Amino acid sequence: MSWLKSFRRRLGILLRHEEVERAMDAEMCHHLECEIAERVARGVAPKEARRTALRDFGGVERFKEEGRDARGVRALEDVILDVRQGLRSLRRAPALTVATVLTLALGVAASTAIFGMAYGVLFRTLPYRDPDRLVVLWEHNLTRGRDRNVVAVANFEAWRDRSRAFRGMAALVPASVTIVEGREPERVAGAEVSPGYFGLLGVAPALGRDLTADADEVVLSDGFWKRHFGGDPAAVGKAISMRGGSFTVVGVMPQGFDPPRFGWLGEQALWLPFRATEENRAWGRFLLVVARLESGASLEDARSRMARLGRELARESPSNEGWSVSVVGLAEQITADARDSLLVLLGAVGLLLVMAATNAALLTLASLQRSTGDRALRLALGATRRRIVQQVLTQSALLGLLGAVVGMAAAVWGVGLLVPLLPSDVPRAASIRVDGPVLLFGTCAAAAAMLIAGAVAALGSLKATPFTVLREGAAGRVARGPGGGLIVAAEVGLAVVLTVLAGLTLRSYAALRAVDLGFGTEGVVAARLSLSPDYGTPERERAFFGAVLERLAGTVGVRSVGLVSTRPFGGLDTATGVSNPDRNEAKASDRVVADVRFADAGFFRTLRIPVVAGEPFADPEPTSGRPRVLINETMAALLWPGESPLGRPVRINLFDGTLAEVRGVVRDVRLLDARTPPRSTAYLALSRFPTSSLDVVVGGDASPAAIVGSLRAAVATLDPALPLYRVAALRGLVEESLARDRFTTLLLSTFSVVALLLACVGIAGVFLADVARRRREIGIRRALGARTSAIVLLVLRRALVLAGVGVVAGLVVAVLVSRLLGSILFGVEPADPVSFLGVTAILLGVSAAAALIPGLTASRVSPLVALRGE
Amino acid sequence: MTEPRAELLQGTLDILVLKTLASGPLHGWGISKRIQQVSRELLTVNQGSLYPALYRLEDRGFVAGEEGHSDEGRRIKLYRLTPGGRRELAREIESWERFATGMRYVLGTG
Numbered sequence: 001m002s003w004l005k006s007f008r009r010r011l012g013i014l015l016r017h018e019e020v021e022r023a024m025d026a027e028m029c030h031h032l033e034c035e036i037a038e039r040v041a042r043g044v045a046p047k048e049a050r051r052t053a054l055r056d057f058g059g060v061e062r063f064k065e066e067g068r069d070a071r072g073v074r075a076l077e078d079v080i081l082d083v084r085q086g087l088r089s090l091r092r093a094p095a096l097t098v099a100t101v102l103t104l105a106l107g108v109a110a111s112t113a114i115f116g117m118a119y120g121v122l123f124r125t126l127p128y129r130d131p132d133r134l135v136v137l138w139e140h141n142l143t144r145g146r147d148r149n150v151v152a153v154a155n156f157e158a159w160r161d162r163s164r165a166f167r168g169m170a171a172l173v174p175a176s177v178t179i180v181e182g183r184e185p186e187r188v189a190g191a192e193v194s195p196g197y198f199g200l201l202g203v204a205p206a207l208g209r210d211l212t213a214d215a216d217e218v219v220l221s222d223g224f225w226k227r228h229f230g231g232d233p234a235a236v237g238k239a240i241s242m243r244g245g246s247f248t249v250v251g252v253m254p255q256g257f258d259p260p261r262f263g264w265l266g267e268q269a270l271w272l273p274f275r276a277t278e279e280n281r282a283w284g285r286f287l288l289v290v291a292r293l294e295s296g297a298s299l300e301d302a303r304s305r306m307a308r309l310g311r312e313l314a315r316e317s318p319s320n321e322g323w324s325v326s327v328v329g330l331a332e333q334i335t336a337d338a339r340d341s342l343l344v345l346l347g348a349v350g351l352l353l354v355m356a357a358t359n360a361a362l363l364t365l366a367s368l369q370r371s372t373g374d375r376a377l378r379l380a381l382g383a384t385r386r387r388i389v390q391q392v393l394t395q396s397a398l399l400g401l402l403g404a405v406v407g408m409a410a411a412v413w414g415v416g417l418l419v420p421l422l423p424s425d426v427p428r429a430a431s432i433r434v435d436g437p438v439l440l441f442g443t444c445a446a447a448a449a450m451l452i453a454g455a456v457a458a459l460g461s462l463k464a465t466p467f468t469v470l471r472e473g474a475a476g477r478v479a480r481g482p483g484g485g486l487i488v489a490a491e492v493g494l495a496v497v498l499t500v501l502a503g504l505t506l507r508s509y510a511a512l513r514a515v516d517l518g519f520g521t522e523g524v525v526a527a528r529l530s531l532s533p534d535y536g537t538p539e540r541e542r543a544f545f546g547a548v549l550e551r552l553a554g555t556v557g558v559r560s561v562g563l564v565s566t567r568p569f570g571g572l573d574t575a576t577g578v579s580n581p582d583r584n585e586a587k588a589s590d591r592v593v594a595d596v597r598f599a600d601a602g603f604f605r606t607l608r609i610p611v612v613a614g615e616p617f618a619d620p621e622p623t624s625g626r627p628r629v630l631i632n633e634t635m636a637a638l639l640w641p642g643e644s645p646l647g648r649p650v651r652i653n654l655f656d657g658t659l660a661e662v663r664g665v666v667r668d669v670r671l672l673d674a675r676t677p678p679r680s681t682a683y684l685a686l687s688r689f690p691t692s693s694l695d696v697v698v699g700g701d702a703s704p705a706a707i708v709g710s711l712r713a714a715v716a717t718l719d720p721a722l723p724l725y726r727v728a729a730l731r732g733l734v735e736e737s738l739a740r741d742r743f744t745t746l747l748l749s750t751f752s753v754v755a756l757l758l759a760c761v762g763i764a765g766v767f768l769a770d771v772a773r774r775r776r777e778i779g780i781r782r783a784l785g786a787r788t789s790a791i792v793l794l795v796l797r798r799a800l801v802l803a804g805v806g807v808v809a810g811l812v813v814a815v816l817v818s819r820l821l822g823s824i825l826f827g828v829e830p831a832d833p834v835s836f837l838g839v840t841a842i843l844l845g846v847s848a849a850a851a852l853i854p855g856l857t858a859s860r861v862s863p864l865v866a867l868r869g870e
Numbered sequence: 871m872t873e874p875r876a877e878l879l880q881g882t883l884d885i886l887v888l889k890t891l892a893s894g895p896l897h898g899w900g901i902s903k904r905i906q907q908v909s910r911e912l913l914t915v916n917q918g919s920l921y922p923a924l925y926r927l928e929d930r931g932f933v934a935g936e937e938g939h940s941d942e943g944r945r946i947k948l949y950r951l952t953p954g955g956r957r958e959l960a961r962e963i964e965s966w967e968r969f970a971t972g973m974r975y976v977l978g979t980g
Contacts, residue, residue: 023947026945026947027898027921028921030897030898030899031898031899034900038903056917
């Protein structure tokens with residue numbers, strides 16, 4: 001029972017804290033008074049009695065602390081005391097408090113938001129059953145060292161039937177279909193998947209069932225089902241006409257089902273059955289393959305087994321000569337492209353967090369400097385150093401707490417702001433959200449920032465000695481640099497690293513923008529048309545496209561029109577081996593691989609791709625005789641080095657080997673994106689090789705919207721059931737392809753600007769405090785005739801020395817760090833001298849500008865200060 | 871202040887305070903003076919240890935603080951021995967006696 005009583009009393013002491021403290025004070029006062037009275041009674045002079053009594057009594061503060069100790073509530077009481085005192089001193093300097101909290105909040109918000117993104121994209125588990133067991137299989141082209149090549153149908157079948165490393169395996173290929181439900185025909189993107197695909201992922205349809213092997217069936221995404229059937233469960237069993245036939249809806253996938261996207265898989269709104277046929281077995285390599293590891297089998301097991309099987313297959317078929325198999329974890333495959341840039345962003349934001357923390361430390365130090373006298377007095381009165389440090393830490397913990405709360409609130413908002421900015425090709429954007437793990441990270445980030453700030457501030461506070469007050473009051477200090485000088489240098493260093501990263505990505509982005517794509521994008525619009533199987537013959541298809549072009553060519557504002565199998569920046573298309581039949585090929589695998597595009601004469605005119613040698617396509621190309629081909633400069637140089645290719649035959653490994661005659665050489669064009677250098681390209685005439693799916697390209701002075709309008713009208717009159725899709729201005733396509741670089745560059749530049757601002761605040765803050773402390777010294781200089789400029793220079797010089805130290809250290813770190821950017825940069829070396837020199841100049845300039853504020857403050861110090869005492 | 875004074879042994883302050891309070895409530899300064907007088911100036915109590923000792927004893931419930939008035943009529947804190955404190959005093963005296971006897975045997979002065 002006694003512990004309960006004493007607990008209650010302790011609680012009482014805590015609750016009645018002020019009262020108890022007052023009582024303690026009163027008691028000590030009374031004691032002193034009695035002591036003095038007694039000494040006076042003994043005949044000591046009152047003044048002397050008071051002095052000796054005080055001396056004999058000793059340090060009041062320490063007795064009070066020991067008194068608190070004796071009550072057994074010391075630790076808790078101290079915390080409460082410190083929190084109260086901390087809050088009081090934070091309230092006393094609201095500007096400083098707000099600045100510190102905002103600085104911390106900025107760091108916490110930025111790092112939490114970026115972590116939230118990176119976590120969602122890279123680290124969150126995939127929404128499938130046992131996603132760690134899912135892998136992607138690729139063919140590995142050993143001669144070219146390309147380990148992620150799409151897969152031939154026959155090889156998929158051999159892997160599925162002969163490998164025992166996998167519990168299941170499925171093939172899929174992107175597919176889009178035209179759906180004519182209602183008035184507007186629509187082109188819908190989806191995928192053909194082999195039977196058992198959804199079972200392999202471990203996601204069952206929410207409604208209905210999975211696809212079966214041999215029926216015209218379709219499974220819909222939740223979004224498509226809601227859009228087209230209004231979420232009616234009776235949709236299952238209904239028929240949708242597409243591909244010239246009728247497909248029965250057998251299932252609807254659950255809401256939020258996020259199908260794996262890798263390779264050339266885009267968004268998917270429906271899934272159709274993929275069937276291997278004699279026809280598609282002859283198509284070459286085009287499949288994507290997903291598999292689930294057999295229980296107990298590791299990724300390494302699967303790799304070695306597949307390597308063995310790959311060797312067997314290479315022996316069995318000449319088309320597999322020089323090919324093996326690679327096995328990649330699904331998660332790694334999906335996030336592969338985004339990983340590098342997200343990790344760089346994560347690292348950069350980490351640096352920003354450290355900067356924010358050190359800045360908070362500087363600001364805390366500044367606020368502590370104001371109360372140096374107060375602390376020195378407390379030390380003189382017998383308070384222990386531990387107590388002082390504890391109090392400083394409490395104050396920075398309070399600031400950290402405030403910063404964390406504000407920062408995390410801002411992070412939630414920031415993630416909402418960033419996600420729409422994300423390039424559309426970033427995988428798994430749907431899984432970006434702020435939840436437990438992300439908030440935990442934010443908390444840890446805030447705690448780490450707080451610890452740094454607290455530790456630095458606490459170390460600084462230890463400098464106070466009981467004599468500090470006396471000394472400063474008496475003579476003023478002359479020697480010793482400003483407090484926090486090293487921190488300022490460190491901050492400048494961090495800012496250098498961040499600015500170098502930003503500078504490199506900016507230069508890389510500029511280089512990407514400046515790349516000569518080889519074609520003109522101005523005023524060019526592209527749209528895709530896929531004719532239904534109803535057209536039947538190539539002649540009817542050709543006639544239709546001819547009629548569309550004719551109608552468009554007559555439109556006001558349209559300069560030229562053309563057709564191509566796939567527009568530049570429109571994704572991958574056919575690529576195959578090409579060779580010079582006049583030369584003996586050493587090995588099949590040595591053949592040059594060329595992109596093949598089917599185009600008409602109008603395509604080159606519209607995209608302003610010049611013919612550098614020979615003739616352009618005739619309009620129209622003859623439909624008989626040996627087919628003629630236009631090749632690009634790269635292919636001409638590879639197949640006919642030092643010779644003219646004009647009039648020469650070239651073998652193209654297409655349609656069982658096509659022998660074509662080189663009619664002309666056109667300029668190199670970047671077909672895929674701005675980064676990928678042009679590779680060999682062969683353009684075959686559309687009139688010889690008709691296709692039912694084509695991109696129409698239209699160039700003109702009319703606005704893109706007007707051009708698209710005329711195109712729609714032309715198509716609608718000729719075939720009302722034909723949808724126009726992938727409608728885009730070429731300019732926009734190019735912009736979109738740069739979206740990821742732009743995103744990274746934008747974020748890194750923002751970080752760098754923030755870092756520069758933080759460094760400015762740090763420098764200005766530290767030197768303002770320094771000037772305030774050295775007012776007397778400056779006053780004396782002024783009194784001795786120093787000019788204003790000399791005083792400003794005095795401060796500037798000190799600031800620049802510190803900044804210089806920081807810049808040098810930062811550059812060294814930046815050289816090491818910038819190598820990590822290697823895979824992101826384009827056209828810029830990681831050790832780019834322009835970036836490094838530029839950043840050095842920027843940092844020194846910014847530091848000087850920041851030091852100008854304290855410099856000017858110093859120059860306004862009156863010489864009278866020297867004459868007046870304190 | 872030239873006459874020799876005995877250093878207080880560790881842990882003896884509590885028993886001195888309790889014994890002093892056994893004859894009636896006193897305030898802090900009064901306690902230190904009474905100890906000084908009764909010990910014929912041989913023992914002095916350092917204020918720095920007196921108050922922590924008082925708070926400690928209060929915390930354990932051996933003494934209780936109550937409101938009182940000084941000679942000038944000011945409100946001051948008086949310390950009073952509680953029944954538990956009286957028992958504690960008895961225990962402490964007994965153990966002190968044993969300790970002192972032991973010391974005398976060892977030093978050969980008994």
